[in-house]
Amino acid sequence: xxxxxxxxxxCTIRDGGLINRHIFEDEYxxxxxxxxxxxxxxxxxxxxxxxxxxxxxxxxxxxxxCDDEKIRQIIDGVESTMKISVMVDAHRVRxxxxxxxxxxxxxxxxxxxxxxxxxxxIDLIKRVHDLGYETTANxxxxxxxxEPDLVEALDELAQSPVDVVxxxxxxxxxxxxxxxxxxxxxxxxxxxxxxxxHCHNNQQLAFGNTIEGIIRGVNYLDASLYGIGRGAGxxxxxxxxxxxxxxxxxxxxxxxxxxxxxxxxxxxxxWGYQIPDMITGILNRHPDFAIKRRASADRDxxxxxxxxxxxxxx
Amino acid sequence: xxxxxxxxxxCTIRDGGLINRHIFEDEYxxxxxxxxxxxxxxxxxxxxxxxxxxxxxxxxxxxxxCDDEKIRQIIDGVESTMKISVMVDAHRVRxxxxxxxxxxxxxxxxxxxxxxxxxxxIDLIKRVHDLGYETTANxxxxxxxxEPDLVEALDELAQSPVDVVxxxxxxxxxxxxxxxxxxxxxxxxxxxxxxxxHCHNNQQLAFGNTIEGIIRGVNYLDASLYGIGRGAGxxxxxxxxxxxxxxxxxxxxxxxxxxxxxxxxxxxxxWGYQIPDMITGILNRHPDFAIKRRASADRDxxxxxxxxxxxxxx
Numbered sequence: 136x137x138x139x140x141x142x143x144x145x146c147t148i149r150d151g152g153l154i155n156r157h158i159f160e161d162e163y164x165x166x167x168x169x170x171x172x173x174x175x176x177x178x179x180x181x182x183x184x185x186x187x188x189x190x191x192x193x194x195x196x197x198x199x200x201c202d203d204e205k206i207r208q209i210i211d212g213v214e215s216t217m218k219i220s221v222m223v224d225a226h227r228v229r230x231x232x233x234x235x236x237x238x239x240x241x242x243x244x245x246x247x248x249x250x251x252x253x254x255x256x257i258d259l260i261k262r263v264h265d266l267g268y269e270t271t272a273n274x275x276x277x278x279x280x281x282e283p284d285l286v287e288a289l290d291e292l293a294q295s296p297v298d299v300v301x302x303x304x305x306x307x308x309x310x311x312x313x314x315x316x317x318x319x320x321x322x323x324x325x326x327x328x329x330x331x332x333h334c335h336n337n338q339q340l341a342f343g344n345t346i347e348g349i350i351r352g353v354n355y356l357d358a359s360l361y362g363i364g365r366g367a368g369x370x371x372x373x374x375x376x377x378x379x380x381x382x383x384x385x386x387x388x389x390x391x392x393x394x395x396x397x398x399x400x401x402x403x404x405x406w407g408y409q410i411p412d413m414i415t416g417i418l419n420r421h422p423d424f425a426i427k428r429r430a431s432a433d434r435d436x437x438x439x440x441x442x443x444x445x446x447x448x449x
Numbered sequence: 450x451x452x453x454x455x456x457x458x459x460c461t462i463r464d465g466g467l468i469n470r471h472i473f474e475d476e477y478x479x480x481x482x483x484x485x486x487x488x489x490x491x492x493x494x495x496x497x498x499x500x501x502x503x504x505x506x507x508x509x510x511x512x513x514x515c516d517d518e519k520i521r522q523i524i525d526g527v528e529s530t531m532k533i534s535v536m537v538d539a540h541r542v543r544x545x546x547x548x549x550x551x552x553x554x555x556x557x558x559x560x561x562x563x564x565x566x567x568x569x570x571i572d573l574i575k576r577v578h579d580l581g582y583e584t585t586a587n588x589x590x591x592x593x594x595x596e597p598d599l600v601e602a603l604d605e606l607a608q609s610p611v612d613v614v615x616x617x618x619x620x621x622x623x624x625x626x627x628x629x630x631x632x633x634x635x636x637x638x639x640x641x642x643x644x645x646x647h648c649h650n651n652q653q654l655a656f657g658n659t660i661e662g663i664i665r666g667v668n669y670l671d672a673s674l675y676g677i678g679r680g681a682g683x684x685x686x687x688x689x690x691x692x693x694x695x696x697x698x699x700x701x702x703x704x705x706x707x708x709x710x711x712x713x714x715x716x717x718x719x720w721g722y723q724i725p726d727m728i729t730g731i732l733n734r735h736p737d738f739a740i741k742r743r744a745s746a747d748r749d750x751x752x753x754x755x756x757x758x759x760x761x762x763x
Contacts, residue, residue: 310660310692311625338688339650343657346624361724373724374652377731378624390751393724398749408722410675410687410707417691435712437704 137380140354144178144331145171145372148198149222150364154404157182158196163396165209167360170392172215174376175383178243180220181206186229206240218242222273225249225256236267243269247303250280253288257295264296271299271331271355277317278308278419289324299329299355304344307337307367307416311347318351331355334370336362337416337425339408341370346378360389361397366422367412405429410437418444451694454668458492458645459485459686462512463536464678468718471496472510477710479523481674484706486529488690489697492557494534495520500543520554532556536587539563539570550581557583561617564594567602571609578610585613585645585669591631592622592733603638613643613669618658621651621681621726622733625661632665645669648684650676651730651739653722655684660692674703675711680736681726719743724751732758 147167148159164181171179182198190199197205201221210219219241223231225248236242244263248256253272260270272292277285292300302317309317314332321330332348332355334341345356358375362368373393376386401407411425414437428440461481462473478495485493496512504513511519515535524533533555537545539562550556558577562570567586574584586606591599606614616631623631628646635644646662646669648655659670672689676682687707690700715721725739728751742754 311657312664336653338691339653339656339685342653343625343660346657350626371653371727373727374731377652377727387752387755390724390728390755394749394751410704413685413687413691414704417688435708437708438701441701441704 138349138354139381141349141379141381142177142355143372143375143379143384144180144220144355144357145176145359146180146333146357146369147359147363147372149180149182150359150369151406152182152196152198153365154363154406156195157198159198161209163400164198165213166392166396168209168215168217169213170388172213172217173388174385175381176217176372178218178220180222180245181209182221184221184223184231184233184244186227186231188229189227201241203234203239203241210240218269220245222247223259225252225259228255228259233263233266233268241268243271245271245273245301247273247275249275250284250288253291257291257297260295260297270297271301272297273301273303273331273333275303276305276421277302278304278306278313282320286320286324289321293325293327297328299331300325301331301333301355301357302348302353303333304335306419306422307335307341307412308419309334309344310338310340311344314344314347315351318348318353322352329354331357333357335364335416335422336367336369336408337412337422341368342374342378345370345375361393361401363397363400363406366406366426367408367416368406411440414441414444418448420444420448452663452668453695455663455693455695456491456669457686457689457693457698458494458534458669458671459490459673460494460647460671460683461485461673461677461686463494463496464673464683465720466496466510466512467679468677468720470509471512473512475523477714478512479527480706480710482523482529482531483527484674484702486527486531487702488699489695490531490686492532492534494536494559495523496535498535498537498545498547498558500541500545502543503541515555517548517553517555524554532583534559536561537573539566539573542569542573547577547580547582555582557585559585559587559615561587561589563589564598564602567605571605571611574609574611584611585615586611587615587617587645587647589617590619590735591616592618592620592627596634600634600638603635607639607641611642613645614639615645615647615669615671616662616667617647618649620733620736621649621655621730623648623658624652624654625658628658628661629665632662632667636666643668645671647671649678649730649736650681650683650722651726651736655682656688656692659684659689675707675715677711677714677720680720680740681722681730682720725754728755728758732762734758734762
């Protein structure tokens with residue numbers, strides 16, 4: 136499958152950091168940056184630009200904030216054409232500042248938003264678009280949104296300067312026919328925008344649903360090394376690179392950084408398919424239910440967890 | 450997705466036994482049998498009917514042979530409407546015997562075959578069909594067969610008494626569009642047969658590809674508890690039951706047996722997505738390359754393994 140318009144965005148540090156409060160060694164972040172650059176990945180999302188009022192710096196690592204100066208410590212001196220992205224939560228915008236793009240190592244600002252916060256998201260998108268950044272709107276938890284509300288948000292985004300509108304299956308609840316349906320809906324209401332897809336692996340469908348997106352014309356594809364990410368994790372970068380046949384991509388640097396860094400890291404922090412994550416996926420519930428369960432003494436009482444969650448829904 | 454014709458076949462013991470020479474405790478096999486019965490699963494494949502000349506009994510557990518008497522030790526006294534299946538490799542038929550179905554606890558004989566052995570497979574299918582058994586032909590490694598040879602085999606099967614013809618992605622190499630293509634090809638050449646699908650999880654696509662099969666009208670679906678099976682394993686039974694909405698299925702007994710038996714077993718023997726399995730999947734090679742690598746001291750040297758395998762293909 137070779138389509139030159141396809142762009143791959145890696146969220147190893149950004150989504151992976153949700154497991155450990157973004158406390159990663161610089162050496163690790165730099166190794167990821169170098170590997171992805173060599174692999175031909177288009178964007179690396181290096182973390183969040185979060186509010187230090189909401190998230191005190193004593194509690195989190197540098198990639199919760201992604202100060203421009205900190206990013207430069209990683210990327211300066213490395214030969215790379217890869218672009219840098221940072222994510223901002225629309226409902227958590229406080230004092231964060233952005234300098235004009237030509238003064239920043241950041242190329243793209245991705246705004247994560249629930250449908251209810253779409254106006255906040257668009258405010259921020261306009262602001263950073265005017266500063267010269269590429270922008271995306273990542274509509275989270277789309278599997279639990281009402282369609283009329285979603286459609287209204289899409290219609291607003293169509294009128295905004297945003298470059299890419301993302302389908303985000305935060306709950307890992309969707310399967311291929313639902314991806315098809317959403318791609319059609321997004322395209323109908325945002326015919327002037329590129330579409331993106333960000334999948335979670337609760338039902339081992341993150342890669343399969345990303346392929347479905349590719350087949351339906353989605354061009355911005357999120358993935359992470361060895362699938363690292365909160366809960367069940369993301370679409371695996373190694374699988375996506377194995378599938379895409381664009382000669383600019385090279386899987387070998389990705390295999391190397393996985394063996395050197397991700398395999399040892401997986402011994403320290405947990406991510407990937409686990410039965411509690413599968414249960415929240417099939418029941419279309421927030422992954423936090425599963426993540427809290429995995430952190431408790433009852434982590435392996437699956438049937439009980441399933442029945443408790445069913446009761447909560449009743 | 451509710452289609453009454455759909456039948457689920459569990460291969461937890463049969464495919465799982467390929468990891469440990471089918472040496473399972475009776476207690477475990479019985480717990481699996483009881484859980485699957487309660488879950489409404491249609492068939493349990495309890496093992497192979499292998500030749501004791503080719504596979505000496507001192508080297509393997511009982512589920513390599515599935516003597517009728519041994520099966521009765523597991524199932525007698527348990528209330529169940531689930532049918533029992535055993536598998537036979539077409540190219541390894543020697544002295545194995547089959548009594549008439551009404552004298553056996555076995556309902557279905559599944560014949561695993563490469564395209565080149567299709568005549569041996571059909572010989573066996575005719576023989577056991579005449580004894581009253583349901584039969585399937587499981588054409589293995591379909592991702593490396595030449596289409597004219599495959600078509601000839603399908604045309605022969607269409608003329609045989611076989612009930613179900615299976616698409617078997619032994620290498621875990623296929624993605625959804627290729628599944629579509631094969632379903633159409635099988636249906637064109639075996640319009641009078643039910644179709645089945647058996648996927649491997651090398652690229653985390655076993656469940657996604659099984660869904661694709663369901664959408665395209667495949668009615669016989671293979672899965673195993675927690676995906677247990679050789680190498681990357683199979684489509685997870687818990688995912689399939691979470692997806693299918695037929696009220697006869699019940700996921701809770703499956704969650705219970707996973708927490709009680711599969712999670713502890715996974716501590717002792719390895720299966721599931723690993724990078725070497727992913728590599729053989731994307732390169733469309735036999736899973737044994739990955740399985741041998743995982744058993745060596747170089748188990749985590751992924752980039753080297755990838756490049757070695759590329760060299761082998763060159």
